[in-house]
Amino acid sequence: MKGEEKMVDLSTQYLGMKLKNPIIAGSSGLTDSVKGIEELEKSGAAAVVLKSIFEEEIALEYDDVLKEASKGGLNMDQFDYYDFHIKGEKLARYTALISESKKAVSIPVMASINCVYSHEWTSFAKQLQTAGADALELNMFFLPSDFERTSEEKEKAYFQIIEKIQKDVTIPVALKISYYFSNLGPMIQKLSETGIAGLVLFNRFYSPDFDIDKMEVVPSNIFSSPSDLSISLRWVAIMAERVNCDLAASTGVHDGKALIKQLLAGANAVQVASTLYLNGKNRIAEMLQTLEEWMAEKGYGSLADFRGKMSQAKSLSPSAYERVQFMKYFGGIS
Numbered sequence: 469m470k471g472e473e474k475m476v477d478l479s480t481q482y483l484g485m486k487l488k489n490p491i492i493a494g495s496s497g498l499t500d501s502v503k504g505i506e507e508l509e510k511s512g513a514a515a516v517v518l519k520s521i522f523e524e525e526i527a528l529e530y531d532d533v534l535k536e537a538s539k540g541g542l543n544m545d546q547f548d549y550y551d552f553h554i555k556g557e558k559l560a561r562y563t564a565l566i567s568e569s570k571k572a573v574s575i576p577v578m579a580s581i582n583c584v585y586s587h588e589w590t591s592f593a594k595q596l597q598t599a600g601a602d603a604l605e606l607n608m609f610f611l612p613s614d615f616e617r618t619s620e621e622k623e624k625a626y627f628q629i630i631e632k633i634q635k636d637v638t639i640p641v642a643l644k645i646s647y648y649f650s651n652l653g654p655m656i657q658k659l660s661e662t663g664i665a666g667l668v669l670f671n672r673f674y675s676p677d678f679d680i681d682k683m684e685v686v687p688s689n690i691f692s693s694p695s696d697l698s699i700s701l702r703w704v705a706i707m708a709e710r711v712n713c714d715l716a717a718s719t720g721v722h723d724g725k726a727l728i729k730q731l732l733a734g735a736n737a738v739q740v741a742s743t744l745y746l747n748g749k750n751r752i753a754e755m756l757q758t759l760e761e762w763m764a765e766k767g768y769g770s771l772a773d774f775r776g777k778m779s780q781a782k783s784l785s786p787s788a789y790e791r792v793q794f795m796k797y798f799g800g801i802s
């Protein structure tokens with residue numbers, strides 16, 4: 469109505485939960501303390517994914533203690549003791565983070581497990597649910613540098629883990645994956661049909677660089693840059709109408725425009741990490757403001773009015789999403 473400011477509704481559905489807006493603080497060091505999570509809620513985040521609990525880390529620590537113990541002659545009593553003690557300590561810290569965060573904030577708190585082997589998972593997952601996690605994100609990735617296992621074997625592991633975990637927890641499960649699959653589109657589709665509630669496209673990983681003076685391997689580019697958006701944007705747009713679960717976009721969402729693009733591609737929500745480290749937590753409010761203003765300008769009252777409008781399925785030129793060569797744009801550059 470003339471003269472009246474029309475409020476836009478930023479709420480979205482993700483993993484069966486109603487989020488007040490589409491910005492989730494992704495799993496990172498910013499979500500590994502109650503204080504950090506409280507700050508994120510104050511800054512406008514609609515939900516948080518806790519820093520992952522690393523199954524591998526627990527397993528390694530466990531191995532070290534077992535090695536130590538075996539020097540003194542290991543017996544089964546000790547085994548049980550260490551088993552209980554080590555896992556108990558790491559898990560107790562993590563479950564305390566869940567239950568304390570749940571008391572401190574009103575936004576959904578999702579737990580995250582970094583899964584490496586399938587055998588340890590289920591016991592972790594149940595405890596995270598009991599501690600009060602609203603959902604569980606499985607951060608799963610096998611670097612394709614293992615020359616012993618075929619791609620079929622590696623892919624099978626994903627389905628085995630999902631099957632196992634679904635027997636043990638009743639909270640929604642999301643799967644956060646990489647784009648390192650030989651047949652990415654069909655793989656994402658197959659994963660979405662396993663009964664999981666959501667897929668996070670994509671995780672970004674620690675990558676090595678070389679220090680040529682010290683001759684050492686060092687971390688490179690811990691944070692993403694805005695140009696890293698393109699891979700997840702393409703795949704959210706391609707998969708949006710082809711999956712049987714929600715989609716959250718992750719990697720390279722640094723500002724409000726990138727958020728709008730991912731919603732247009734068909735994402736239910738976005739996850740942000742690097743931009744919060746680089747630009748501060750207030751970036752969330754700025755992004756929401758950009759979204760709100762853009763929606764008002766376009767006359768959209770809710771996210772449903774435009775979500776997926778630029779997905780490949782709705783596009784008049786679907787081949788644009790699959791173009792991979794530069795010939796047209798850089799024809800003059802040799």
Ligand SMILES: Cc1cc2nc3c(=O)[nH]c(=O)nc-3n(C[C@H](O)[C@H](O)[C@H](O)COP(=O)(O)O)c2cc1C
Pocket residue numbers: 494495496497519520521580582607644670671672690691692693696718719720721739740741742743
């Ligand atoms: C410092 C840091 C720590 C992270 N730790 C985790 C983690 O424990 N588990 C996980 O699934 N992702 C982790 N991530 C990945 C982020 O959740 C996110 O998927 C990735 O950084 C891409 O999003 P961005 O471009 O917004 O940073 C981490 C990222 C950063 C920068």
